[in-house]
Amino acid sequence: MLIQVLVTPHVHKMSSGRKKKVRQYSEKFLKFGFIAAVHDERSPFCLICQQCLTNESMKRGRLEAHLKVKHSAYANSDMNYFKSLKEKFEKRSTIKSLFAAQTVTHSPLEASYEISLLIAKSGKNHTVGEDLIKPSISAFLKTVLEKDDKDVKAMPLSNDTVKRRIDEMSEDIETQLVEKLKSRKFSVQMDEATVRNSEALLLTYVRYIDKGEFAEEMLFCKSLETTTTATDIYNKLKHYLDINMIPMKNITSCAADGAPVMMGKKNGCLKLMKDENPEMLLVHCVIHRENLVSKNISPVLNEVLKSVIKSISAVKANAKCKLLFKKFCEDNSADHVRLLLHTEVLWLSKGNCLKRFMELFDEFSDFLSDTPEMKHLLTVDGKAHVSYLADIFEKLNVLNKQLQGTNKTLVDAKAKIFGFISLIELCQKHISNKNFDQFHWLNKCEPTDTAVQVIVDHLKILASDFEERFSDLKQVDFPSWVMQPVLVDVTDVSVQYQEELSELQNDESVKTLFNIKGVMAWLCDETETKYPNSTSFARQLLLPFPSSHLAECGFSAVNDLLLKKRNSLDIIKRGDLRLKLTKLLPNIKSLCSKHQAQGSH
Structure with a gap:
C-alpha cells in the first residue's frame, strides 16, 4: 500500500506534464x-x-x-x-502600416505651421497648441499606434511660436494677393464699424478673377485713429494701394452702404475714388437698400408692430415672468418655449421675431390677456395685421438671404429684386380679391374690408419704394447675349461683338463651358483667349460686388476674435483675421526653409 501511494502521484505527474505537439508551417x-x-x-x-x-x-x-x-x-x-x-x-493597408511603413516627409516645423493655420482658422487662443493639440496627438500615438511621441514633443507650438507662425503666413498671403491685384482688374467693397473701446475700423474686400472663378479676399483691415470722414477712409485706401504699387485704375467698381461718409454725392469716399478713376462704377449695397424699404410701414401697422415688441419685452424683461412663460408653453405642448427679440441692428430679427410670436400666439393670448397691447392684437383687425406682418417680413427675409453670399453679381441682384416687385404687385391683386393663399398666417384669419385695405396700401408702398430705390439698377443694361451667348440672335447684337459671337456659337468647346457653368463661363481663360472683346465687356458687368455683405461678415469675425479672453489681441497688426477669412493658402514650405526647427519650451 505504501508503495502504491508513493508511485501513483509520480505517474500522474508524468502524464500531466506530457507536452502537446505543436505543428509548424511549411512553405508547401x-x-x-x-x-x-x-x-x-x-x-x-x-x-x-x-x-x-x-x-x-x-x-x-x-x-x-x-x-x-x-x-x-x-x-x-x-x-x-x-x-x-x-x-x-x-x-x-492597416492603421499601423499607414503610419509605420511610410517615411516621414513632413518635419515638426512644417507641422507647426499647418497646426498654427488651423488654430487661426478656428479663431482659438494661441495657447491651445500646447494645452490641447500636442497632448491629444501624443495620447493618440501612444494609445492607438503604440508609437513614441518624441516628434510631437519636438514640434514648436508655444503661444509665441503660434503667434509668429500666424503673422508670417498672413504676410505671405497678403503678398500673394497684392501681386495678383497689380496686374488685373478687381472690384472693391468697403465698410466701417466701431468695435471694442470705441475703436473705428475700416474693412475692405476685393473680388478678382483667378483660374476661371471669382476670388474674394479681404484686402486690409485698418484703424481710423481720429475721425471717420470720407477723406480719412479714402486716404487709408489710397495709401495702401500706393505703398503696394496697385494702380487705382485697376478698380472697376466699389460697393458700400448708404452712409453719407461713403455714398455722399459731393464729398463721399466713393465720389473721391471716382474723381481719380472716372470709369469706376459706384454701387449702393442692395441689402442695405432692401432693409430701408422694409422699414417703410404705415402708422396702423407700426402700432401693431410696437404692440408685439412690447408684449415680448414684457415676458423677456423679467426673469420670473420668463420662467413662468416657459413653463406655461411646456405645459401646453407648444412648439417653442423661447421668444426672439427684435433688434434694429439685426436686419432679419424683425421677421424672425414676428414669426415666433405667431407660432406662440395662443400662448400669448392666455398669458398676457390683461395687457392693453395683447387686447389690441386679439381684435379681428389686430390679429389680421400682425399675421400679415409676419408673412410679409418672412418674404423680405427670404429676399435678404438670397442677396447675401459669395459670388453674387449685379445680374443676380437685379433678377431677385425685380422678381420680388412683381410678386408684390401680384399679391396686391390677390389680396384685393380676398385670396390669401400666398400668406400663411393671414390665410388663417378672416380680415375685414378695413384690414384688407390697410394691407393692400402697404403692398403698394413697398412696390413703389422698391422701384424708387432700385431705379439705378433697373437702368443697368445686361444684354441678352451676355446671359445666353449660344442662343442669342447675332443680328440683334452690337456690330463690334457679332464676329466673335458668330464664331462662339459654332465653337463646341466653349459651348460646353457655357452649358456647364452658365454665365460664369465668361470668367474662363479659354473664353478670354478666343473672344477677348466680348469677354472684357461681360466681365465688366459680372465683376462688381452688389453689396457689402462680405465686409459685414468680416466684422462678425472681428467680434468673434475679440472675445473677453482675447480682448488684448491687436486685430490690425496681427495676422489672425486674415487667416480666418482667407481662401488662399500660405506657402508653408517656403516659410519653413527660412527657419530651423526647435522644440517647445
Whole structure:
C-alpha cells in the first residue's frame, strides 16, 4: 500500500506534464492557399476566405480538404496564383502600416505651421497648441499606434511660436494677393464699424478673377485713429494701394452702404475714388437698400408692430415672468418655449421675431390677456395685421438671404429684386380679391374690408419704394447675349461683338463651358483667349460686388476674435483675421526653409 501511494502521484505527474505537439508551417502549404497567420505563426491562414484555423489543422490533408470543400473553384489553381494572393495580402493597408511603413516627409516645423493655420482658422487662443493639440496627438500615438511621441514633443507650438507662425503666413498671403491685384482688374467693397473701446475700423474686400472663378479676399483691415470722414477712409485706401504699387485704375467698381461718409454725392469716399478713376462704377449695397424699404410701414401697422415688441419685452424683461412663460408653453405642448427679440441692428430679427410670436400666439393670448397691447392684437383687425406682418417680413427675409453670399453679381441682384416687385404687385391683386393663399398666417384669419385695405396700401408702398430705390439698377443694361451667348440672335447684337459671337456659337468647346457653368463661363481663360472683346465687356458687368455683405461678415469675425479672453489681441497688426477669412493658402514650405526647427519650451 505504501508503495502504491508513493508511485501513483509520480505517474500522474508524468502524464500531466506530457507536452502537446505543436505543428509548424511549411512553405508547401501555400499551394493549398495557406500562409502562417500574422498574429500567430503556428496557425494556418486561408488567403481565399481569410479564415484562421487552429494549429491542429496544420496538416497537408486537412488544408487540402479545406481548399477542395470550401473553395472547389480554386482547387486546380497553380502556385503562381496563390503567390499573387500572398503578395496582395502582404501589401494591404492597416492603421499601423499607414503610419509605420511610410517615411516621414513632413518635419515638426512644417507641422507647426499647418497646426498654427488651423488654430487661426478656428479663431482659438494661441495657447491651445500646447494645452490641447500636442497632448491629444501624443495620447493618440501612444494609445492607438503604440508609437513614441518624441516628434510631437519636438514640434514648436508655444503661444509665441503660434503667434509668429500666424503673422508670417498672413504676410505671405497678403503678398500673394497684392501681386495678383497689380496686374488685373478687381472690384472693391468697403465698410466701417466701431468695435471694442470705441475703436473705428475700416474693412475692405476685393473680388478678382483667378483660374476661371471669382476670388474674394479681404484686402486690409485698418484703424481710423481720429475721425471717420470720407477723406480719412479714402486716404487709408489710397495709401495702401500706393505703398503696394496697385494702380487705382485697376478698380472697376466699389460697393458700400448708404452712409453719407461713403455714398455722399459731393464729398463721399466713393465720389473721391471716382474723381481719380472716372470709369469706376459706384454701387449702393442692395441689402442695405432692401432693409430701408422694409422699414417703410404705415402708422396702423407700426402700432401693431410696437404692440408685439412690447408684449415680448414684457415676458423677456423679467426673469420670473420668463420662467413662468416657459413653463406655461411646456405645459401646453407648444412648439417653442423661447421668444426672439427684435433688434434694429439685426436686419432679419424683425421677421424672425414676428414669426415666433405667431407660432406662440395662443400662448400669448392666455398669458398676457390683461395687457392693453395683447387686447389690441386679439381684435379681428389686430390679429389680421400682425399675421400679415409676419408673412410679409418672412418674404423680405427670404429676399435678404438670397442677396447675401459669395459670388453674387449685379445680374443676380437685379433678377431677385425685380422678381420680388412683381410678386408684390401680384399679391396686391390677390389680396384685393380676398385670396390669401400666398400668406400663411393671414390665410388663417378672416380680415375685414378695413384690414384688407390697410394691407393692400402697404403692398403698394413697398412696390413703389422698391422701384424708387432700385431705379439705378433697373437702368443697368445686361444684354441678352451676355446671359445666353449660344442662343442669342447675332443680328440683334452690337456690330463690334457679332464676329466673335458668330464664331462662339459654332465653337463646341466653349459651348460646353457655357452649358456647364452658365454665365460664369465668361470668367474662363479659354473664353478670354478666343473672344477677348466680348469677354472684357461681360466681365465688366459680372465683376462688381452688389453689396457689402462680405465686409459685414468680416466684422462678425472681428467680434468673434475679440472675445473677453482675447480682448488684448491687436486685430490690425496681427495676422489672425486674415487667416480666418482667407481662401488662399500660405506657402508653408517656403516659410519653413527660412527657419530651423526647435522644440517647445
